[in-house]
Amino acid sequence: MGSLALSWDGQWFLKVLEEFGLEAAMRVNSRVRVAFGRIEMRETLRALGKKSADNLADALRIVMTYGRLLMNDRLEAVGSLRPDGTAADIRVLRCFVAENARRANLGRFDQACLACPELWRTWLTVLLPGRDIGVLATAQLGRGDGRCEMSISARPAGGLT
Numbered sequence: 001m002g003s004l005a006l007s008w009d010g011q012w013f014l015k016v017l018e019e020f021g022l023e024a025a026m027r028v029n030s031r032v033r034v035a036f037g038r039i040e041m042r043e044t045l046r047a048l049g050k051k052s053a054d055n056l057a058d059a060l061r062i063v064m065t066y067g068r069l070l071m072n073d074r075l076e077a078v079g080s081l082r083p084d085g086t087a088a089d090i091r092v093l094r095c096f097v098a099e100n101a102r103r104a105n106l107g108r109f110d111q112a113c114l115a116c117p118e119l120w121r122t123w124l125t126v127l128l129p130g131r132d133i134g135v136l137a138t139a140q141l142g143r144g145d146g147r148c149e150m151s152i153s154a155r156p157a158g159g160l161t
Helices: 002-020 022-048 056-074 096-104 111-127
Strands: 075-081 087-095 131-139 148-156
Touching: 002 022, 022 056, 022 111, 056 075, 056 087, 056 111, 056 148, 087 096, 096 111, 111 131, 111 148
Parallel strands: none
Antiparallel strands: 075 087, 087 148, 131 148
């Protein structure tokens, strides 16, 4: 089912690309991907019988499990929680979306990278309501780095950052 969803997404992107060009396709695809991210995590919580994640560690487990279910072995990501439990570091060692973008030879390979930090923020915002979520991408595969690296923070809303 994951392959079907991803093929649908890829075909949608290619058709928008044909109709409106690469820049517009990348902008629209980013917006759609983030919107779908909200749906993904709401439905995942519903399937788990939960209203929200227990904490950042639980939220990261949910996202990583969802990623494995949707993308099988085509995505390799690891995360480490910082000692205070309100921040984490994520490393993506393999991303099939970046690989597919490179194979498509569209002149740019950062299509997935445009939406990725906002997608993580959206996922975690749904999973951890009442938290201010910050996501900072410091390296991205689609921009030529050897891996993606993101720093994530999840602090109580209105709290000090």
